Amino acid sequence: MVRYFLFLLVLITILVVSIAGLRDYSFLPHKTKRPPIEIFPDMVRQDKVKAQAPSDFYDDGRGARANVAGTVPVGYSAPESSAQASEGVATMGSPYSVVVFSGKQDYADTGKIGTNWGNGIPFSATMATLERGRERYQIQCAVCHGATGAGNGIATKYGLVGVANLQQQRIRDMSDGEIYNTIVNGKNTMMGYGSVIQVPDRWAIVAYMRALQRSQNATINDVPTANRAALTGTNAASATTGAAKP
Ligand code: HEC
Secondary structure, three states, X not given: OHHHHHHHHHHHHHHHHHHHOOOOOOOOXXXXXXXXXXXXXXXXXXXXXXXXXXXXXXXOOOOOOOOXXXXXXXXXXXXXXXXXXXXXXXXXXXXXXXXXXXXXXXXXXXXEEOOEEOOOOOOOOOHHHHHHHHHHHHHHOHXXXXXXXXXXXXXXXXXXXXXXXXXXXXXXXXXXXXXXXHHHHEEOOEEOOOOOOOHHHHHHHHHHHHHXXXXXXXXXXXXXXXXXXXXXXXXXXXXXXXXXXX
């Protein structure tokens, strides 16, 4: 008797699990939009907010929330005071203690002097500026323009066409202000990055881009005398006669 009972129990269990446990009822004649009976929910349904979806959790019923006051992008520290932040470019002597995305209408903010593109980095660019520029360039620009600016970043391997080679003479001749403006507002098919790169970083990227261009057009005269001996044979010879090969 007990044996039959156990056998029946096992059979019924298997039957219930195999029918009710299935998630896909499309084999049934009537499809239903209701969720299936889930014996093993496998954590399919969770308490979370989907993008653009409403939420009962908040009084106003919106799922999308504004940033908490005082939120700072990763890698930046909060402005020390609002007065200092609004000074904007004035704080660029020690640039990286404040977040500055835009402010005034002067050269440092627009790349323009009067109605023309200006030239020069509007604060004293040090080795630290170049290092910062390198870091920001590699984060923001290298995917498309490539590590040396040759226009061969990883995105081009996935079909992005028309990425400018930053080593071309036209762009070497371009004024710093125009390059700055390209970073902020984009150019033709390149979108602007002004909303994600703060003012001092934009200039740091310009400075680093100049260093990249210089690096591909260096001669032996750019090498400190003490280090020239290390450049032997054909390298040194081709370097003296003009542009070094990348
Ligand atoms: C998503 C890809 C992409 C990223 C990221 C990108 N660029 Fe570009 N960039 C382009 C493309 C594409 C062009 C060519 C636009 C055209 O002329 O059609 C271009 C053109 C340029 C030019 C030449 C503009 C001119 O006047 O011809 C400069 C300078 C430049 N980019 C600098 C940068 C810098 C600096 C960054 C990083 C802050 C950057 N780009 C990030 C795609 C990108």
